[in-house]
Amino acid sequence: MTLPEQDTGDAMRVLRGLDDGHASVRLRTALAAGTAPEPRYVGRLVERCATEPDFHVREMLTWALTRHPASTTVPRLIDEVRSERVQARSQALHTLSKIGDRRAWPAVTRTLLSDADDEVARSAWRAAVVLVPEDEESELADVLSAQLGRGGRETQLSLSRALIALGEMILPTLRAAMTDADPGVRAHAIATERLLRDPDSGFGSAIEEAKRVVALGAHGQER
Template sequence: MRLLDALAAGNSSSRLEAALAVGTRPEPGFVDALVARCAIEPDFFVRDMLTWALTRLPSEITVPKLRAELRSEQAQARSQALHTLSKIGDPSAWPAITRSLLHDADDEIARSAWRAAVVLVPDGAKEGLAAELAIQFGRGDREVQLSLSRALVALGDVIEPVLRTAMASHEPMVRAHARATERLLRDPDVGFDLAVDQARRVIALGPERKETTTC
């Protein structure tokens, strides 16, 4: 009970120590308190430790609780549950990664959903996931676009058809984002900003000049 009380302490260091202690000596009886705290914990490092503590518990106990959190009205509850599911990596959670989560208007929820989806997706559903993700080319700021590109690249060569479609879009931002993602797929070591700059240069020069574009 003292550990559970410490998870709600006013001092973030105390909460961090409590989450570490719970994860070090995992007990199934802690799962509800850990999941509930994830939904409201303001400190990033404490949230990360809470996720670690949940990964230490049996997935047959944690995954149903986390799946239920995906229906929460609290944005942080959904985002943190997605993050934790991606760390647990239990394929049984895949059906809970819905289209609405992948397209959530909250960028943090959507990014968490993308990361969880590429970890949990079965091989037979990768093409469908790639199509859902590709709809969002051009969304958000640099960090959002980088997250989307990384998620798509993690799916591998199955994304090539959706890349070709997006690179033919009438929207310049969509074309640039898709082309940058293609460069990351071909060369994972290239920086995202460089890939975006090169993609924009190709678009500015026009398709007839793209083969002569230098790195």
């Protein structure tokens, strides 16, 4: 069926608007693409996610994709998580976590969960805890716990949140990590358990207290 000329013109304006030099125009364009979803937008929205420099526009692009049928968006996003471009992988994983279609679970591989880029890994952790089937949660907890002690505070907080999202079944894994040879791993595991027990405690105070516990433990062993 031939689309009415006006509809075709509107679609072309949306597709062109995503490349506009002004972030405000790209933001409005992404909003329009989500407000009136069209299958022909999906490919361009996914492509733009990989290169868009503005955080707010990227979030709107993700929102626009969530407004389209998962049967159309998820296969394109799964292709993107295999991209060599860091932002393409990160944003595709972020969008898959927002869509929440568990058919995407096999795409969240161990390689992505341990990606060298912190932002990709963080996006993979968030996607994994949303998409993981119940009977694979224990295995995921083991994979995630292997990343304990990694990166700076924001990265560690992201990992703690992902582990906590799996619930109390992570406790045996955390307790095993508390005996790790690396003091950074031990401290991160202790802080994560404290956040699980008391979500209002705040990660900053939890990690500092955990570091003190580890330091005192090491001092006690020396004595």
